Every structure is written in C-alpha cells, then in structure tokens.
Amino acid sequence: MNVSTHKYETFTQFIPMMERQKEIYGRVPRQTSGDGGYACRANLEKAKTMGISDVAFNNSSYAPC
Numbered sequence: 001m002n003v004s005t006h007k008y009e010t011f012t013q014f015i016p017m018m019e020r021q022k023e024i025y026g027r028v029p030r031q032t033s034g035d036g037g038y039a040c041r042a043n044l045e046k047a048k049t050m051g052i053s054d055v056a057f058n059n060s061s062y063a064p065c
Helices: 007-025 041-050
Strands: 031-035 054-057
Touching: 007 041, 041 054
Parallel strands: 031 054
Antiparallel strands: none
16 A cells, blocks of 8 residues: 655545556445545546546645646
8 A cells, every 4th residue: 555645645546546446346436535635626527537426525625636
C-alpha cells in the first residue's frame, strides 16, 4: 500500500483505488466517500464516468488536479 503524507498528493490515489475495487469485485462501488485529501473535481467527474453514482468528500473545496 502506498501511503502519502502530503495532502496534495493523496488525490492522485483515488481513481487507482476505485480501479482496484473493480479488479477485485468485478465492478466499481455504487457509493464511495473519501477525506479531503481525495477531494478533486477531476476525481469526482472520473468516478461518475466509471459508474459510481454517489461520491462524497468531506471537504467543501476541491484541490487543483
């Protein structure tokens, strides 16, 4: 597992985690959530295109990515 201690690097790990879920379970989750380190508009949009219907981050502002 690759763990980042830098907040602005964490957002790069969100989509690979969702892709790994698909590898393991054969589908992406219907719903997912993440802390503010994953909050990035590109992550939200990509997750939606992957078929994840509900995505929640606990940060009201999105990091540039």
